[in-house]
Amino acid sequence: MTAPTRFGVVGLDHWYSAIPLAQAVAGDRRTELVAIADLSIDRANEVAAKTGGPRTTTSYQELIEDDSIDVIASFVSVDQNPDVCVAAARAGKHIVSVKPLARTLAEADRIVEAVNAAGVTFTPGESRSRSADQNQLLHEWVSSGRIGRVTSASFALVGGLPQGWPGATDPGWWADPARVPGGGWIDHSLYQIDRMRWLLGEEVAEVSGRVANLLHPDLKVEDYGHAILRFDGGSISSIEDTWSGPAGGWRITTSIIGTEGAIALDTSTGLVSVMETKGSHKGWHHFKSPSDHTVGLDAILDAATGQGPLATVEDAWENLSATVAFYEAAASASIVAPAHLRDRVTAA
Structure with a gap:
């Protein structure tokens, strides 16, 4: 045994x-x-x-x-x-x-x-969600060419302040700028950046965007952020993540647009939808969405036992680099090109 x-x-x-x-x-x-x-x-x-x-x-x-x-x-x-x-x-x-x-x-x-x-081996926290049934389905649809070449995508997460511990009434260290690189935007955007890098097999080329405190003006980190990312292949993604949503209003919406179809997800309805322009099943088709929740234990064990990682420390580095570029872009009201690990290794 x-x-x-x-x-x-x-x-x-x-x-x-x-x-x-x-x-x-x-x-x-x-x-x-x-x-x-x-x-x-x-x-x-x-x-x-x-x-x-x-x-x-x-x-x-x-x-x-x-x-x-x-x-x-x-x-x-x-x-x-x-x-x-x-x-x-x-x-x-x-x-x-x-x-x-x-x-x-x-x-x-x-x-x-x-x-x-x-x-x-190193399993990034944000990459464990790649193994969720929902993300595996999205990867299958995109990689198989079911919706053609991806041209754009948009993600929006409406959430509230995190809790420092179950039942706590304050966000604790999550809102301490000495302990984190950002607030409500980075808290969730890392999952979406990782997912798009994985779906496209590309890196982020440019980032722009804006942060704000819409509901919590005294918070020392943002409760709202909206980014626009351009990837190496030219596709553009919008990522909006918040801690400024109404109580009980948690919701995630996803839209991925391709040259021959589209995918839509909405946690408020529990549906995943796919539209195709070719074949015998043209138009929109709606299904109960597979779960997007996973602890990723199988992926962790695969990595630790030599069966191949789902993601690597380099993925975690690139995901962070895109978020660093976003905060620089928001502070300067400009478009910023993220650093890439490949360039830093070459330069060294």
């Missing part, structure tokens, strides 16, 4: 992602949840009670140095993530990371260098 892949969860700041992954690991025969570390032992114990009672500690380093652990799942705040990921890579651990992987490209460079030097 193959030994289970053993996980250590480091940090619970990204609790909304950490808790579901910990529960999935604890409940899967292929994996074992060895320990949970958080600076608050009460939080660690609370999550441990929901996941079969793994060891708990306040020491991140204890888990990183534990030779029995194969995968470090880092759910610390963004400002702490580079140090955790670099230490985990140097200790030979495979890594599941929060999104974004860092606040700056210089911090992200450290992670890329450490991961590649150690030869470990």
Whole structure:
């Protein structure tokens, strides 16, 4: 019998992602949840009670140095993530990371260098959603040419402020500009940037956009952002993400337009629709949408056991680079070309 892949969860700041992954690991025969570390032992114990009672500690380093652990799942705040990921890579651990992987490209460079030097795998937080049934369906439709060449896309997410911990009334570290690169826009746009890079097989060439505080004027990060991205192949995507939505108004809409058809998604109806201009099934067809929720455990295990990664640390770097360019563009009211890792490696 193959030994289970053993996980250590480091940090619970990204609790909304950490808790579901910990529960999935604890409940899967292929994996074992060895320990949970958080600076608050009460939080660690609370999550441990929901996941079969793994060891708990306040020491991140204890888990990183534990030779029995194969995968470090880092759910610390963004400002702490580079140090955790670099230490985990140097200790030979495979890594599941929060999104974004860092606040700056210089911090992200450290992670890329450490991961590649150690030869470990790195699963970006935003890329785990590629394995969701909904995104697998979109990828199948786009890659098969069902809607022709993608010419444009638009995404809009209406949401409210995050919670620092379940039941909390404030956003906590998510709204602290010393700990994050941005607010409501980057919180969700990373998923959409990653998805379009994956669907198109292209990088972002130019970014423009605007940020604002529409509902929370005293917030030190934006509660609203709207970006326009041009990709290498010429297609254009609009990404609007907010923390300024009405209570109970959570909604995501997606539109992908091609030369021979289109795809539309709306979480308020639960439908995915596809339109084709050719073949025997012309016009719009509507289906119940597959789930867009996944912890990505299968993808993490595939990466950690040598079966091939769904995404890499380079993907996480490129996703962050596009968001850095967006904030530069919004601040300067201009169009900004993101940095690309390929160019930085060549220059070095």
